[in-house]
Amino acid sequence: MDKxxxxxxxxxxxxxDADKFYSKQNSAAGTRVRKAMQDLKNLAQEIRTEVTEKKNTK
Known part of the structure; x- marks a missing residue:
């Protein structure tokens, strides 16, 4: 649950940063959004793996 x-x-x-990028066309904020989205993707994959392992051990 921590993840x-x-x-x-x-x-x-x-x-x-998403607001800055979409509302004010701040390209630096867009770069930060892209990095955060990559981090989200990786974290979501970790959660998926953890859920699958937990589900299969029961």
Missing amino acids: FQKLKELVASVEA
């Missing part, structure tokens, strides 16, 4: 909480925090932390 899921971390995922939610990461989404919340990137919200301001």
Whole structure:
């Protein structure tokens, strides 16, 4: 559950940069959004793996 909480925090932390990128066309904010999205992808994959392992051990 810790990883899921971390995922939610990461989404919340990137919200301001996403707004800057889409509203103000700030390209540096876009770079930060892209990095955060990659981190989200990796974390989501870790969660998927963890859930699958836990499900299969029962």
